[in-house]
Amino acid sequence: MTIGIGLLGLGTVGAGVAAILAQPEGRHPLVADLALRRVAVRDLSRPRPVDLAPELLCTDPQAVVDDPAVDIVVEVMGGLEPARSLILRAIAAGKPVVTANKAVIARYGQEIAAAATARGVYVLIEAAVGGGIPIIEPLKQSLGGNRIQRVSGIINGTTNYILSRMADEGAAYEAVLADAQRLGYAEADPAADVQGGDAADKIAILAGLAYGGPVAREAIPTEGIDRLQARDVAYANQLGYVVKLLAVAERLGEGAGGEALPLDVRVHPTLLPRQHPLAGVHGVNNAILVEGDPVGQVMFYGPGAGAGPTASAVVADILNIAGIRRVGGPEAGLDPLLAASSWRQCRLVDGASTRHRNYVRLRTCDEAGVIGRIGTCFGQAGVSIQSIVQFESSEAGAEIVVITHEVRESAFQEALEAIRALHEVEAIAACLRTL
Incomplete structure (x- = not known):
């Protein structure tokens, strides 16, 4: 039995999905049972990378959503609206949805999950x-039996490409960004990538x-790489670190007695020791490190964007749904909801109470006793210093780099x-986090 696919969007990812469906040879047998029935585009006259009737x-x-020949709706148009409304429309019509839209899911995932449940x-x-x-x-299935302590990752290929080039070549951020835009790794407006969104x-x-x-997406502290200077990348390298834009979610307690589970969730440039599993992730690649009990550390690595990789994930989800339809519905055992694992409350902790190691670069006068007075300020606030190094010294002044041990954020700010x-x-x- 053929399963009809309705595709919302025919950009980079949508065209990749269409190409896979048009060439089922050598793929999973179910791919041959999938057929594009209708495709929504913005401009009918625009040239397409894939040839469609x-x-x-x-x-x-x-x-597309309302077409009775469409059994599964695939949303790859991006943006918040009309994507959110179209997903909800498909759900209301009883049609399963596959989406690559992280912005919609991050903000409206609970609403969509509730509608899907109903x-x-x-x-x-x-x-x-x-x-x-x-x-x-x-995360939903294979690691479901673990007590997850921390999820951290390099999950934006554009920024990882820029940081890799800055580290390898000593190039300035602006120059590498311009190259990334020319190569198609960065959008004409790169704000969502380089500012961490x-x-x-x-x-x-x-x-x-x-x-x-x-x-709560809007409550996540977010810092991008758009203000990062090449000299901090170079100093980090001299000290044995690499700089990556890291996204982190970490459990800070148990949430006992029915209280919400306290989490530290954040995005910021981070100094990683060279031996860290994520330090060797270069170019446009992504990697996600999951740390849990009893599994220990598990890292997922590979291409994080582009027509091929993202279309591969979209079609995998389509096949999941197609397989369930073949064997009789939800009783087949696949979690039917994107957020069906929402079985408790979580809360983001006050950032001042979190604990981190830090990198600080100071511009100072080049005179005797400066390092001692800086050290005294840290000591009086209860901040332990791992290292303090003077990198430049001239009549114009000096640059001093301090790396702290793990410390409470409020003490560090003091x-x-x-x-x-x-x-x-x-x-x-400059002030960056350090692992």
Whole structure:
């Protein structure tokens, strides 16, 4: 029996999905049973990377959702609206949905999950995080018996490409970004990538799945790489670190007595020791490190974006649903909801109470005793220093880099305030997290 597919969007990912469905040879046998019935595009006259019959195309996405020949709706158009409304429309019509839209799921996942539960349909989202890396289903199923302590990852290929180039070549951020845009790795407007928003969407989804409850996307502290300077990447290298844009979700307690589980969820540039599992992830690749009990550390690595990897994940979800239809529905055993694992409440802790190691670069006068006075400020705030190094010294001044041991954020900020008050300190030029 043929299963009709309605495709919302025919951009990079949509064209990749269409290409897979058009060439089922050598793939899973179920692919041959999938047929594109209708495809929504913005412009009918635009050239396409995949050759489709003209009668399949339309400019009305609602017509795709409502078409009785469409059994599964695949949303790869991106953006918040009309994507959210179309997903809910498909659910209301009793049609399962596959989506790669991390922005919609990060913000409206609970609403969509509730609608899917009420209607008894599937919403699968493997392609929303990590491109071709299988991480959603492993978190929901394969690792379900673990007590997850921490999920951390490099989950934005654009920023990882930029940081890899900066580290390898000593190039400035602006120059590498321009190259990334020319090569198609970065959008003309790269804000969602370089300011960390894309990674924050994805870690919100992963945190919800790992810890069993929704995480407020808007509350996630987010810092990108758009203000990162090449000299900090170079200094990190000299100290034995690499700089990566890291997305982290970490359990900070038990949430005993019915209280919400306390989580530290954040996105920021981070210094990683060279021996760290994520330190060797280069270029546009992504990697997600899951740490749990009893499994220990498990890392998922691979291409995090692009037509091929993301389309691969979309089609995998389609096949999941197609397989269930063949054997009789939800009783086949697949979790029917993108957020069916939401079985408890989670809360983000106050950032001032979290504990981290830190990298600080200071511009100072080059005179005797400066390092001692800086050390005193840290010591009086209860901040233990791992290393303090003077990198430059001239008539114009000096640059001093400090790496702290793990410390409570409020104490660290107290130390920085005292350092800012020193007349010898011209500026706190950079402040990054360190693992």
